[in-house]
Amino acid sequence: MATEVRLPRLGQGMESGTIVKWLKSEGEPVEKGEPLYELDTDKVTQEVEAEASGVLLRIAVSGGEVPVGQTIAFIGAEGEEAPASAEKPAEAPAREPEREEGRAAAAAAAERQPEPSAASVSNGRIKASPLARRIARERGIELSQIRGTGPDGRIVAEDVERAKAAPAPVAQAVPSGEVESRPLSNVRKTIARRLTQAWTVPAFQLTVDAEMTHASELVTRQRELYPDVRITVTDVLTKVCAQALMRHRDMNVQYTDDALLVFPNADVGIAVAAPQGLVVPVVRAAERLTIAQIAQVRADLVERARENKLRTDDLEGGTFTISNLGMYDVDQFIAVLNPPQASILAVGSTREQVVPRAGELHVLPQMTMTLTCDHRAVDGATGAEFLRTIKSFLENPALAL
């Protein structure tokens, strides 16, 4: 019985191939594994090996484009009669391994192609769970391309999910969405201009952990004292930074080409994620305000920022900025300078950590801060001393008095 040579599927999505030329002629003996013909697909041109040994009895398709699975030749014993005509094009080889010849073809195809091997097939029906079938149908995945891992090789949902991760067949490529073009808002333009400017500044970062037990207690106490004001860690930080800036006047500065400007007040900017983008309204002379007063000013600024009602003078003239992403559970991060200011403090979340103290392990609320400084205005040691003061104030707020 002659073996049919069918056009193999050499890759997912391949529907047809073009026979360039036959490397054997009719009547010529072939060995299994010998190059038999050249095939051109939309990806490559390659030699296809014979799947059986014998004599190339008849070439059914001498050249041109052929759908996958169509019989293109017959290999059989010497003197054997080739079938008169090729039967009608069959389905892909993967669909018919129940036939002896088909199984050989599929096996040969599997050797050449590291593609997913054939599904478990029984009497022409692929075994797959209803759920697997539905998922495959919805996602346009061919069950015949999936190997089942369930009982008796049944394709289960997990197998289809895994197949989905493989590169999607070209034919089923989903048209991608269009790129949306949003005009730049003025806020967005300003953010881009100022932060690009900041990037030209030589900057360095210093990172420190502060233990927040007492600072948290202070927040709690303040809330009890001023139940009408919603006091947060940011307010305590604002106060603490303002006090520290007053002690380290070298930090409350701005670099200009002509001179270093040293400011008399700690005007602390607070980075706010407003709907229109990042804005940094300023709490003026925070060193003179109580924590509750800071909270009131801050609440007003944040509310107006969210409503896009900030005025220019709310945003100008800050000498220092606090950017707190602790409420987003960020452990720590590095902030980009807010020019022309000389420094900015990036504040992470307060979280419990194991801290060794005097040879013992303690679980303490810790907060990580990173100070970014303009090196033109501030040196490392200056920044480090400033940061140490902030740390000590947070750990023992009474020191800020």
Added chain:
Amino acid sequence: MPELSYREAVRDALSAAMREDDDVFVMGEDIAEMGGSMGVTHGMLEEFGPERVRNTPISEMALAGTAIGAAMQGMRPVAEIMYEDFMTLAAEQIVNQAAKARYMSGGQLTVPVVFRTQGGAGWSPGAQHAQQLEAWFVHIPGLKVVFASTPEDVRGLLWSSIYDDNPVVFFEHRTLYGIKGNVPETIEPIPLGKARVHRDGSDVTVIATGRLVHESLKAAEEAERDGISVEVVDPRTLQPLDEEALVGSVKKTNRAVVAHEAVTRMGFGAEVAAVLQYQAFDWLDAPIERVGAKFAPLPFAPVMEQFVVPHAEDVYAAVRRTVGK
């Protein structure tokens, strides 16, 4: 929250309804002085007297017919059929009369009767005293069927059954009478037709009734140790069936096991499996597994009885098959 045994919970529902409503009374074989074969009605004779706690002759057909007649006349009787197996003797009255009267009278008659009965393996009562026949009655249009598995459920469901205007067959499981559980301070009626999710899970839904609810919960714990998350749902009311809850759960987990003590063949689980395969066909990732007794009369020998009926390990084995492990 007070703690009651399943037995006390049944008694509490009966007594509370009888205190509240003169139309409610109980009748059955040896339920008065003896307090019933399972002690459920113990002490009720003293409180309510022989008029309302009525001993009957040993004729299930006669006592069922009497209860049905009283119900047609406006009473709300609760008849105890001593053993589930004897429901076969009461079946003519329940199936042919109680279930049909409302329909055949064009709604002129209602039959607000409850048939309480109990059964199940566990004490080696032998082949004629340990069957689980709930599926027989689920098959009859005109009957409601309840099978409660916890003290809280049995109390709330019995209350709702007494006040339902249709005949209700109310199954209790013998081995559950002793289990204890918290119940609400006052009786909270549990509507008929509402399933209860005993345990949330994401991999497999086990739909279990009666004793097998508890076995399934044990199996779920074991499965969890092996990394399989099992949801355990008790339909509680077998007729009407809370299809929405069962189908919803299976659409979530994509796998189902049905478990009951009755024999698997033509058991209640067969109906559940049919409902699931039809309504959740495209969500099923494995064949629905069925857990039930082997197809044999229940043996008297304890070791053989235990061999025939299902346990937690049988549920667990079925769970594993659904996830292909």
